[in-house]
Amino acid sequence: MIPVVALVGRPNVGKSTLFNRLTRTRDALVADFPGLTRDRKYGRAFLSGHEFIVVDTGGIDGSEEGIETKMAEQSLAAIAEADVVLFMTDARAGLTAADEAIAQYLRSREKMTFLVANKIDGIDGDSAVAEFWALGLGEIHQIAAAQGRGVSSLIENALAPFARAMAEDDEFAEDGEESHKPLREYTEEEAEAEQARLQELPIKLAIIGKPNVGKSTLTNRILGEERVVVYDQPGTTRDSIYIPMERDGREYVLIDTAGVRRRAKVHDVVEKFSVIKTLKAVEDANVVLLVIDAREGIAEQDLGLLGFAINAGRALVIAVNKWDGIDTDIKERVKTELDRRLGFIDFARIHFISALHGTGVGHLFESIEEAYESATRRVGTSMLTKIMQMAQDDHQPPLVNGRRVKLKYAHAGGYNPPIIVIHGNQVSRLPDSYKRYMMNYYRRTLNIVGTPIQLRFQEGA
Numbered sequence: 001m002i003p004v005v006a007l008v009g010r011p012n013v014g015k016s017t018l019f020n021r022l023t024r025t026r027d028a029l030v031a032d033f034p035g036l037t038r039d040r041k042y043g044r045a046f047l048s049g050h051e052f053i054v055v056d057t058g059g060i061d062g063s064e065e066g067i068e069t070k071m072a073e074q075s076l077a078a079i080a081e082a083d084v085v086l087f088m089t090d091a092r093a094g095l096t097a098a099d100e101a102i103a104q105y106l107r108s109r110e111k112m113t114f115l116v117a118n119k120i121d122g123i124d125g126d127s128a129v130a131e132f133w134a135l136g137l138g139e140i141h142q143i144a145a146a147q148g149r150g151v152s153s154l155i156e157n158a159l160a161p162f163a164r165a166m167a168e169d170d171e172f173a174e175d176g177e178e179s180h181k182p183l184r185e186y187t188e189e190e191a192e193a194e195q196a197r198l199q200e201l202p203i204k205l206a207i208i209g210k211p212n213v214g215k216s217t218l219t220n221r222i223l224g225e226e227r228v229v230v231y232d233q234p235g236t237t238r239d240s241i242y243i244p245m246e247r248d249g250r251e252y253v254l255i256d257t258a259g260v261r262r263r264a265k266v267h268d269v270v271e272k273f274s275v276i277k278t279l280k281a282v283e284d285a286n287v288v289l290l291v292i293d294a295r296e297g298i299a300e301q302d303l304g305l306l307g308f309a310i311n312a313g314r315a316l317v318i319a320v321n322k323w324d325g326i327d328t329d330i331k332e333r334v335k336t337e338l339d340r341r342l343g344f345i346d347f348a349r350i351h352f353i354s355a356l357h358g359t360g361v362g363h364l365f366e367s368i369e370e371a372y373e374s375a376t377r378r379v380g381t382s383m384l385t386k387i388m389q390m391a392q393d394d395h396q397p398p399l400v401n402g403r404r405v406k407l408k409y410a411h412a413g414g415y416n417p418p419i420i421v422i423h424g425n426q427v428s429r430l431p432d433s434y435k436r437y438m439m440n441y442y443r444r445t446l447n448i449v450g451t452p453i454q455l456r457f458q459e460g461a
């Protein structure tokens with residue numbers, strides 16, 4: 001499971017600066033979708049070989065009344081759900097009462113906490129942070145988030161235990177568990193054999209969406225219609241439940257973020273909806289089913305979840321729910337809004353359904369299968385190179401300084417999402433428009449539906 005890192009601290013210590021630095025490098029796919037903006041609070045990070053979810057909990061002003069009344073519920077939930085807390089302070093401002101209150105709160109939580117002193121650029125770090133030892137949180141990690149100084153070693157320290165766990169996972173992975181790993185180059189025969197094997201694996205399907213869009217209703221509808229093989233599994237209330245099921249001879253593992261199978265049994269204070277739980281489910285899924293409420297239109301939170309799913313490279317199907325009993329003119333309005341706000345993700349199928357009545361639910365699975373098939377399809381080197389060549393013949397790359405950018409060959413670099421690596425000369429000079437042209441050419445030629453595609457360009461052969 002991907003670790004979650006929460007940034008905690010009073011306002012102005014540099015949390016959003018660090019957040020931006022950590023999440024910026026992971027934008028390869030988002031860059032392909034100009035309509036997507038990054039979430040300012042939740043991001044995916046990739047640094048020093050560690051992949052993790054980072055959450056900016058916002059400013060905690062730990063002064064007067066006690067932290068829990070001061071802090072947004074979502075921020076407290078984020079701390080509770082995080083695997084690691086980076087508690088940020090400002091080395092220039094020195095220790096404040098708010099820092100002390102936050103430290104006390106974190107100590108009482110018994111969270112794995114790393115004390116970070118930010119803004120050590122241009123000052124004598126050791127003497128500036130000396131007073132922070134009084135917080136009783138051990139070693140003080142000195143960084144300058146704005147310059148990136150000390151950030152890699154901080155992350156290496158903080159995530160070291162998870163790196164070990166992941167290395168073990170790899171070693172002991174069952175056959176079916178390594179489905180997100182990059183792959184080497186494939187001949188056409190190997191590609192076909194691999195493809196056949198993949199079609200035997202269960203599809204991990206995460207049903208996500210903001211509160212009250214109908215996730216539980218849909219999950220119950222799906223499970224009610226189908227044979228549920230097993231559903232109860234141990235775990236904390238904060239984790240999604242994994243429900244194996246079968247449909248039309250195909251195996252699935254439904255990742256239940258709505259807590260359908262849990263709610264009846266456990267009465268817990270943890271709220272039903274959790275962004276972090278949803279993000280973890282997305283990370284672990286092959287296909288994401290994003291549920292949107294037709295009656296509410298498209299909300300910022302829908303776009304945030306969508307952005308995360310695309311950024312994670314997941315195959316995607318969109319269900320516009322509660323399509324029953326609404327007027328034709330409202331239906332038209334919803335469709336126009338979908339076009340306007342989601343038009344840029346033209347690869348994902350959109351279904352209009354009623355989870356309550358079961359209308360359209362069966363067809364969802366056709367798109368889910370199609371998206372999975374597209375996302376995991378193995379294509380050999382010669383085919384990928386041929387398509388690249390065709391695209392290049394149809395439409396030459398531009399001249400750069402009087403020389404034409406030349407693309408030489410292509411091979412697969414991974415799947416779910418499909419990654420295509422293209423080698424050539426001066427590829428760093430290729431304009432985005434040409435990269436998009438190439439991506440769309442692959443999409444059309446290989447008929448890839450329901451998944452983002454990532455192109456990577458490499459200089460030389």
Ligand code: GDP
Nearest residue numbers: 011012013014015016017119121144145146147
């Ligand atoms: P937040 O409120 O905790 O999210 O803090 P911000 O990230 O918005 O940063 C607050 C201010 O501190 C901004 O003016 C940043 O430019 C500045 N800042 C952040 N990191 C550093 C740093 O490493 N060095 C210096 N000198 N300033 C920084």
Ligand code: GDP
Nearest residue numbers: 211212213214215216217258321322354355356
């Ligand atoms: P969740 O929070 O996303 O799990 O949402 P729920 O499944 O709990 O549904 C929230 C509310 O929307 C409930 O009152 C449901 O009965 C209602 N609802 C769910 N699906 C539909 C639907 O297709 N049509 C209508 N009219 N109501 C629905």
